[in-house]
């Protein structure tokens with residue numbers, strides 16, 4: 001039953017992982033607790049402070065590849081709520097935001113592009129070059145939408161034509177200045193690499209999309225253990241990054257979401273005291289912290305409320321908190337007269353909620369024995385639950401109780417089971433994390 005529910009509602013999420021196919025294409029350390037092996041700074045070593053920005057699942061498309069016409073508009077209107085009509089402005093606002101925040105590092109954890117077109121990648125690389133020109137290093141890894149995509153296309157009017165998508169080697173060449181060419185160590189079998197942020201901080205970029213599908217190549221594990229053990233010997237703190245998730249964030253929904261051989265990587269991360277894994281892919285803001293190394297999945301930068309993560313690392317440990325990209329402020333600064341941009345928070349929230357509403361309403365309309373008013377209540381409840389789930393915010397279940405009771409009356413669908421499966425998630429705030437490492 002549960003799987004049927006997720007086949008529907010969490011298809012919204014799955015869409016973000018596999019949607020937009022064209023026709024014809026198929027140990028958090030407890031606060032105040034004892035630090036674990038390798039997690040604390042080496043005794044007597046002075047720790048530098050770091051500020052890192054992370055974002056994921058931008059799904060950028062070059063303006064050359066879309067006229068925002070009928071075909072493209074239909075595609076994104078009935079998809080997963082990404083604010084694609086304003087993708088160029090979101091990308092530009094983010095680049096400008098990063099430059100003005102001036103962090104020590106920007107990490108992008110995959111799905112850089114909408115459908116993996118070479119042109120979208122080269123345009124994205126040009127934007128990232130603006131950040132590096134401001135002397136902010138940028139690190140990228142590919143997501144499942146970035147390499148070898150048959151759905152890479154150019155959209156004109158009510159049709160599309162296919163365009164090239166890079167192989168793993170071309171991807172690395174396009175983004176060579178954003179990690180690969182500056183790596184301290186590179187895995188020869190995937191695009192994985194390590195990058196030294198400073199004397200005491202190492203970033204591990206794990207590529208689970210170019211050497212194998214949704215996995216780190218099995219033969220890459222000796223490399224992974226070597227870099228982690230080396231970091232342990234030096235007393236480095238390590239932050240790991242992947243596109244797909246390190247742990248199961250929802251037991252009813254994980255195939256193709258969690259890295260296939262994640263448990264092997266997670267065991268090494270725990271063994272060598274990796275501080276945190278940063279992931280994405282689900283487009284949901286979600287923290288899984290009960291499995292060992294916390295896995296913080298940042299929601300898509302292109303989906304309301306346009307989260308990016310701000311991480312600080314200092315001698316006390318590490319903090320992560322989301323920030324909402326303020327596109328309206330950027331638009332005003334640029335002198336834009338586009339009403340969508342000037343009231344972007346409202347426009348984007350409506351765009352997302354209407355996408356969810358269309359899908360919830362379509363499901364409610366298939367049901368018999370419910371009045372129009374009841375279907376409306378059911379639809380509204382599902383939109384509120386799904387919206388909170390994506391944003392990683394707690395939900396007041398009392399506010400949606402009537403709608404959920406109605407869903408529970410639908411025979412044999414298990415909507416109640418669905419709500420129960422995410423109830424625990426919706427009770428907590430997934431937008432913040434603190435990891436203490438100080439050895440007192």
Ligand SMILES: [Fe+2]
Pocket residue numbers: 016017111143144145243280281282
């Ligand atoms: Fe993805």
